[in-house]
Amino acid sequence: MPEGHTVHxxxxxxxxxxxxxxxxxASPQGRFSAGAARMSGSKLVSAEAYGKHLLHHYDLGLTLHxxxxxxxxxxxxxxxxxxxxxxxxxxxxxxxxxxxLRGPSACELLDASQVxxxxxRLGVDPLRADADPKLAxxxxxxxxxxxxxxxxxxxxxxxxxxxxVMEVLYRxxxxxxxxxxALTPKGWKRIWGDLVSLMAQAVLSGRIDTVRxxxxxxxxxxxxxxxxxxxxxxxxxxxxQPCLVCRTPxxxxxxxxxxxxxxxxxxx
DNA sequence: CAGATATGACAAC
DNA sequence: TTGTCCTATCTGG
Numbered sequence: 001m002p003e004g005h006t007v008h009x010x011x012x013x014x015x016x017x018x019x020x021x022x023x024x025x026a027s028p029q030g031r032f033s034a035g036a037a038r039m040s041g042s043k044l045v046s047a048e049a050y051g052k053h054l055l056h057h058y059d060l061g062l063t064l065h066x067x068x069x070x071x072x073x074x075x076x077x078x079x080x081x082x083x084x085x086x087x088x089x090x091x092x093x094x095x096x097x098x099x100x101l102r103g104p105s106a107c108e109l110l111d112a113s114q115v116x117x118x119x120x121r122l123g124v125d126p127l128r129a130d131a132d133p134k135l136a137x138x139x140x141x142x143x144x145x146x147x148x149x150x151x152x153x154x155x156x157x158x159x160x161x162x163x164x165v166m167e168v169l170y171r172x173x174x175x176x177x178x179x180x181x182a183l184t185p186k187g188w189k190r191i192w193g194d195l196v197s198l199m200a201q202a203v204l205s206g207r208i209d210t211v212r213x214x215x216x217x218x219x220x221x222x223x224x225x226x227x228x229x230x231x232x233x234x235x236x237x238x239x240x241q242p243c244l245v246c247r248t249p250x251x252x253x254x255x256x257x258x259x260x261x262x263x264x265x266x267x268x
Numbered sequence: 269c270a271g272a273t274a275t276g277a278c279a280a281c
Numbered sequence: 282t283t284g285t286c287c288t289a290t291c292t293g294g
Contacts, residue, residue, distance in 0.1 A: 003275050031287095052276075070276045071288045087288060103288040105277065154277085161275045208275085236275085257283085258276085 002068035004052055004159025005202035008127050010074055011049040014056065017076060017097040018044045023058070026091050028084035035109045036090060039064060051125050051158025053118065062109045065118065069105025076100070122158040126195040127203060133192040140180045140188070147183065148176030148255045151191070160195055163236045164202075166261050167210035168194045170234045175267045176253070176260045207231040215244045235261040 023044050025036040042060040049055070056064035066072070081098035084091065090101040101107060110118065124136040139156045140147075151157055151165040160168075169176050172190050174183075183191075202208050208231035216232070234244055239252035239261060248265040 006275085067276080069287060070274055071286095072276090073289080089287090105287060152276090163275055259274095 002052055002070075002072060003161035003164055003199075003202075003208070004049065004125065004127055005199050005208070006206075007049040007052050007054050007068070007159070008203050009206060010054055011047040013076065014054075014092075014099060015044070015047040017099060018092060018094055019047065020044065021094040024093050028088040028091060032090050032107050035064075035107070038062070039109060049125075049159075050119060050128070051122050051154055052161070053122070053158075055115065062111060063115050065106060065108050065110045065115070066101065066104050067106035069103070072104035073102050074099060075102075121155055123154060123156040125158040126192070126199050127159055131196075133188070136192070137183075137185070137188045141183055143180040145180055146177040146255060147174060147180055148260050150180045152256075152258070157195070159199065162258055163208050163231075163233065164195060164198060164210075166236045167208070167233055168198070170263060170267060171210065173267055176255060176262055202231075208233065210234060211244060235263060237261065 021044060022041060023039070025040040027033045027036040039058055039060065039062060042058040042062075045057045045059050047054070047056050052067060054066040054068075056066075058064065068074075076097060076099040078097055079093065079095065081091065081093060081100070084100075087102055088100055089104060089107055092099045092101075123139065124131045124133060136156055140150050143150055147169060148165065151160055151168070152162065166176070168191050169178075171194055172187060174187065174191075198208070198210055211232045211234055215234070235250050237259070238250040240249050242248065243250055243263040243266060246263065246265045248263055251262055251264050253260045253262075
């Protein structure tokens, strides 16, 4: 379930479970055996998220970098850890807790310069206090590509995924194919503010909710509908279902191989 | 139980 | 623009 809010939650969780402790590492699946052996026995100094990237900083001077991709997943618990089942890329544990990682698109050890190179190619993360929205706007406003693609570009905005982008465009009344050049300062301010508040809320709740109270489906006389992703949304994966505001069926399309969703009436 | 699907990011063409 | 990778879960038969 990896959009930026998930990764920020994981960073906090991992620091809570293993931070300040010597960590044991193993790769039962074998694909990260060398890395696990190298980092095992070193102390986890801190864990942080940048966009969708998770970084564990260890006192041996190396950083564990994990990107969950589309399928990656973490789980954790208190010892004893269950026997490793399936494709378990990485297991971390101390005396009290274990953390398992499956299916990541990246799981690697980086030195300081490699970490810097990673951060250098990432855009502005709405969940980070040091985020500079002006920088992202400067990268958006002169590009003719559709906003549905630009807002997903991690070198512009780091951490927003398909759900947040589709929902934020809906709330701004902008069609996903609106070119970046058409984004006014006012429109950008609205989108950025939404990203910051919606993503921050998602960090707290662990799910993505974007529907304003007055638009909640049960307020319209229908049962609330919670998507499999766990939250309540206007358009994401609601193709064919009525818009929660105007009842027009939600449309679905494709952009760069990703699904896009919008209300043909509310977004132009 | 096979097939489709998924909140992502690449490289190769 | 297409293909590829990573894994679990949901769907329909």
